[in-house]
Amino acid sequence: MIRIIKEIYKALISLPAGMLVTLKYLFGRTVTMQYPEERWILPERFRGRVVLIRDEKTLKHRCTACGNCLRACPNASLRLESAVDQNKKRYPVKFTVDTALCLFCGLCVDSCPFNALKMNKDYELAAASREACVRSLFPDGENDDR
Amino acid sequence: MKYIYDIRLIFDFVFSLGARLWELTGLPLWLYSQIKIVVIGSILLGVISLAVMFLIWLERRLSAHFQSRIGPNRVGWQGSLQAVADIVKLLAKENITPANADVVVYLLAPMVVFAAAFMAYIALPVAPRLVVNNFSLGILYILSISSLGVIGILMAGWSSNNKYSLIGGMRSAAQMISYEIPLVLAVLSVIMMAGSLNLSEIVASQKNFFDWHIFRQPLAFLIYFVAATAEINRLPFDIPEAESELTAGFHTEYSGIRFGIFFLAEFANMMIVASIVTSLFLGGWHGFGFLPPIAWFLIKDAFTIFTLIWFRWTFPRFRMDQLMNLGWKILTPLALLNIFVTGIRMFIK
Amino acid sequence: MNQTIINTTEEYFLNMGPQHPSTHGVLRLMLKMDGEVVLEAVPDLGYLHRGFEKIAESRTYSQFLPFTDRLDYVASMANNQAYCMAVEKLLKAEVPPRAEYIRVIMAELNRIASHLVWFGPFAMDLGAITPFLYAFKSREMILDLFESACGQRLTYSYMKIGGVRWDLPEGFIEKTREFCRYFKGQLDDYETLVGGNIIFLERTRGVGALSKEDAIDYGCTGPVLRATGARHDKRKDEPYSVYNEFEFDIPVGKTGDTLDRYRVRLAEMSESLKIIEQALDKLPQGEISAKLPKLIKPEPGEAYTCIETPRGELGFYIVSDGTAKPYRMKIRSSSFSNLSVIPLLCRGLKVSDVVIVLGSIDIVLGDVDR
Numbered sequence: 012m013i014r015i016i017k018e019i020y021k022a023l024i025s026l027p028a029g030m031l032v033t034l035k036y037l038f039g040r041t042v043t044m045q046y047p048e049e050r051w052i053l054p055e056r057f058r059g060r061v062v063l064i065r066d067e068k069t070l071k072h073r074c075t076a077c078g079n080c081l082r083a084c085p086n087a088s089l090r091l092e093s094a095v096d097q098n099k100k101r102y103p104v105k106f107t108v109d110t111a112l113c114l115f116c117g118l119c120v121d122s123c124p125f126n127a128l129k130m131n132k133d134y135e136l137a138a139a140s141r142e143a144c145v146r147s148l149f150p151d152g153e154n155d156d157r
Numbered sequence: 158m159k160y161i162y163d164i165r166l167i168f169d170f171v172f173s174l175g176a177r178l179w180e181l182t183g184l185p186l187w188l189y190s191q192i193k194i195v196v197i198g199s200i201l202l203g204v205i206s207l208a209v210m211f212l213i214w215l216e217r218r219l220s221a222h223f224q225s226r227i228g229p230n231r232v233g234w235q236g237s238l239q240a241v242a243d244i245v246k247l248l249a250k251e252n253i254t255p256a257n258a259d260v261v262v263y264l265l266a267p268m269v270v271f272a273a274a275f276m277a278y279i280a281l282p283v284a285p286r287l288v289v290n291n292f293s294l295g296i297l298y299i300l301s302i303s304s305l306g307v308i309g310i311l312m313a314g315w316s317s318n319n320k321y322s323l324i325g326g327m328r329s330a331a332q333m334i335s336y337e338i339p340l341v342l343a344v345l346s347v348i349m350m351a352g353s354l355n356l357s358e359i360v361a362s363q364k365n366f367f368d369w370h371i372f373r374q375p376l377a378f379l380i381y382f383v384a385a386t387a388e389i390n391r392l393p394f395d396i397p398e399a400e401s402e403l404t405a406g407f408h409t410e411y412s413g414i415r416f417g418i419f420f421l422a423e424f425a426n427m428m429i430v431a432s433i434v435t436s437l438f439l440g441g442w443h444g445f446g447f448l449p450p451i452a453w454f455l456i457k458d459a460f461t462i463f464t465l466i467w468f469r470w471t472f473p474r475f476r477m478d479q480l481m482n483l484g485w486k487i488l489t490p491l492a493l494l495n496i497f498v499t500g501i502r503m504f505i506k
Numbered sequence: 507m508n509q510t511i512i513n514t515t516e517e518y519f520l521n522m523g524p525q526h527p528s529t530h531g532v533l534r535l536m537l538k539m540d541g542e543v544v545l546e547a548v549p550d551l552g553y554l555h556r557g558f559e560k561i562a563e564s565r566t567y568s569q570f571l572p573f574t575d576r577l578d579y580v581a582s583m584a585n586n587q588a589y590c591m592a593v594e595k596l597l598k599a600e601v602p603p604r605a606e607y608i609r610v611i612m613a614e615l616n617r618i619a620s621h622l623v624w625f626g627p628f629a630m631d632l633g634a635i636t637p638f639l640y641a642f643k644s645r646e647m648i649l650d651l652f653e654s655a656c657g658q659r660l661t662y663s664y665m666k667i668g669g670v671r672w673d674l675p676e677g678f679i680e681k682t683r684e685f686c687r688y689f690k691g692q693l694d695d696y697e698t699l700v701g702g703n704i705i706f707l708e709r710t711r712g713v714g715a716l717s718k719e720d721a722i723d724y725g726c727t728g729p730v731l732r733a734t735g736a737r738h739d740k741r742k743d744e745p746y747s748v749y750n751e752f753e754f755d756i757p758v759g760k761t762g763d764t765l766d767r768y769r770v771r772l773a774e775m776s777e778s779l780k781i782i783e784q785a786l787d788k789l790p791q792g793e794i795s796a797k798l799p800k801l802i803k804p805e806p807g808e809a810y811t812c813i814e815t816p817r818g819e820l821g822f823y824i825v826s827d828g829t830a831k832p833y834r835m836k837i838r839s840s841s842f843s844n845l846s847v848i849p850l851l852c853r854g855l856k857v858s859d860v861v862i863v864l865g866s867i868d869i870v871l872g873d874v875d876r
Contacts, residue, residue, distance in 0.1 A: 022704035026472070032699045033223045033471045033636055042643055043227045056672065058657035085569035116572035116663045121671070122800075130657065224639035320520050324542065324857065392633055393705055401528045401631045402858050473705045474633025476858045477542060 325406030360441030669795030728818025
């Protein structure tokens with residue numbers, strides 16, 4: 012009999028106990044981020060869209076169009092057209108990544124022997140068409156002007 | 158000052174003035190009384206719709222803060238016009254009628270639910286003499302009208318030609334039968350104490366703080382509150398809707414403003430239940446001075462509604478058979494016992 | 507009038523999913539119903555089939571790693587680990603101890619995150635919406651930790667064959683400790699809000715009970731198996747990585763019902779916290795990756811490894827023919843085997859119970875369909 016009363020008491024007390032928990036959160040801090048106005052502080056290693064690193068002084072990138080990244084890419088999302096300049100050095104003319112295919116794994120960055128690639132903090136990559144998903148790797152979106 | 162305390166006097170003044178002016182025009186008086194009814198009805202409808210829109214906003218904001226969120230805050234000050242925006246959106250949406258639906262019943266169902274929810278307000282006194290029609294059987298009228306809404310839900314579930322809706326409608330009917338009985342029995346013990354079925358008189362009998370029926374009939378209060386939560390289909394008893402099981406239960410197939418009407422009716426029902434709890438158990442408009450009676454009524458109403466919202470955002474849902482067990486095996490015997498004890502106490506006195 | 511005709515009820519077919527709020531993805535359940543009672547439940551799979559086993563045959567060993575993220579997408583770290591271990595076994599490569607410790611920390615954090623993704627929607631199946639938000643609030647903190655370590659919140663690709671790709675970032679250890687402290691308080695809140703609630707107990711106790719024998723026959727693993735009372739956990743039975751260096755318990759249930767599955771998972775979260783704290787204390791210095799050639803070409807042969815993911819045993823069986831690409835790969839996923847008990851468990855339950863039994867099995871459709 013006492014056991015039953017105890018059980019009933021426990022059952023009844025569990026309801027206000029749960030309500031107290033929600034009440035605690037009612038007066039607690041809200042965690043929502045007001046998205047377009049507020050932004051995340053992205054960590055250093057954030058893996059966004061892949062781009063070529065451009066040297067700040069010379070404004071040139073280190074890419075030699077060797078194609079290692081193309082071979083490393085698991086989903087064949089990179090496309091490269093290269094040419095040879097007057098010093099007989101190969102350089103990329105058109106270098107694009109299809110963000111619809113990209114897995115954002117960073118294997119291309121790892122595979123680059125010249126550390127010419129990085130992944131930037133660009134995450135708003137939604138596009139209205141497949142064509143718009145294909146984005147240039149040159150940091151300002153232009154083709155190489157060498 | 159007197160007018161602030163008795164809003165009814167303002168209405169009386171306006172309508173008697175209107176009657177005088179009407180006599181001057183020489184038109185028949187029955188027309189005037191019809192116009193008066195339409196005006197009162199529109200005022201009631203407007204006030205309730207506004208209150209419901211406020212409630213929708215309140216629930217969304219409160220639920221957000223219960224969950225460490227912010228809630229709607231873009232439309233108007235702190236999102237206060239969100240409900241208006243939602244209704245405009247619902248009005249603009251297409252009203253889809255599913256193929257093979259029972260069209261007449263399908264179209265009628267939201268109106269039945271809506272009408273049942275709003276008709277109950279006629280007998281509800283919110284301040285001394287501030288009531289549309291002071292029925293001598295007021296509480297009985299409200300209880301019977303508000304249980305009519307279930308017919309609309311059953312109609313919606315049946316006519317949608319959707320198995321989920323049908324399950325929802327059937328559950329709703331089963332739920333009503335299990336809950337209407339303890340609900341009425343709980344109210345009965347209050348009626349015995351107050352000695353009247355008129356809501357104004359029941360409220361008048363609770364003038365002193367310790368005469369409130371929540372202190373004299375705590376068990377009846379609990380039974381009524383639980384049963385009423387089940388009657389208006391709110392968690393933990395939202396079994397007819399049960400969005401994780403039946404997607405949306407009886408209103409799965411409804412879209413546009415027809416869905417909106419179900420939604421409005423749900424909140425109007427919630428307000429009715431809160432008002433009855435206030436009138437029957439929390440002393441109605443009786444307060445502690447310094448505020449007009451209607452303010453006390455609204456404060457108590459708001460507190461009851463807050464509790465209902467609090468329930469919803471804390472508890473999980475019952476299963477159908479557990480709910481019926483609770484209704485038939487626990488609440489009904491308890492309510493009968495309560496009536497028995499109340500009767501003995503009154504007999505001894 | 508004939509009496510039997512009046513009293514005859516009709517059985518009907520209810521199609522639950524692939525678009526249904528409670529089938530957790532794109533599972534379709536075909537239910538044969540009598541009123542509210544389910545007579546027969548048949549799961550219909552394949553809506554998320556992407557053919558990863560075949561894809562593996564055309565990718566090099568390191569190229570396949572990002573695809574493993576997408577198997578069980580709420581516990582990617584465990585998938586990464588299982589795959590890397592299988593290839594390392596083929597290569598007979600040694601993983602440096604620091605890398606092993608980092609792997610364990612990440613896998614256990616991921617276990618908590620994954621159980622939180624189960625906890626929230628499970629409470630939601632029961633109708634309580636608020637715990638979902640609380641669970642995701644805590645999970646966000648784990649995802650922030652992962653993001654600082656590897657730059658992604660869901661598809662981590664943090665591990666690589668032979669170790670991990672990056673060392674722990676600055677401040678990671680302190681933040682993880684802080685999270686452990688915070689999360690202990692959260693677990694108490696979950697217990698009061700959901701686990702102790704009488705409505706919750708009434709809904710889950712005795713519902714969908716699975717016997718130990720049936721669980722073993724159907725190949726269930728993970729919390730579903732442990733809830734039946736079988737003390738089977740790969741981390742203890744065949745300690746892989748560095749799990750033999752930590753002290754932790756394997757929580758088991760008694761009856762194998764929904765409530766036991768709930769309790770086992772909640773207890774596992776606090777055990778994971780214990781492992782994380784021990785691993786952070788013992789974290790050695792040194793290399794984070796073994797020296798391996800850039801293009802991995804294992805000797806011809808085959809290897810099978812399996813680890814304990816949040817959902818149970820995840821196994822990778824790889825056959826190598828000596829080239830840079832696997833000849834054949836088979837993925838043994840725990841969700842698939844666990845899902846196979848649904849027809850057994852759901853017989854005779856109400857619709858409301860089917861939903862919570864399905865929730866308590868904790869399937870991820872990416873893992874079921876692969």
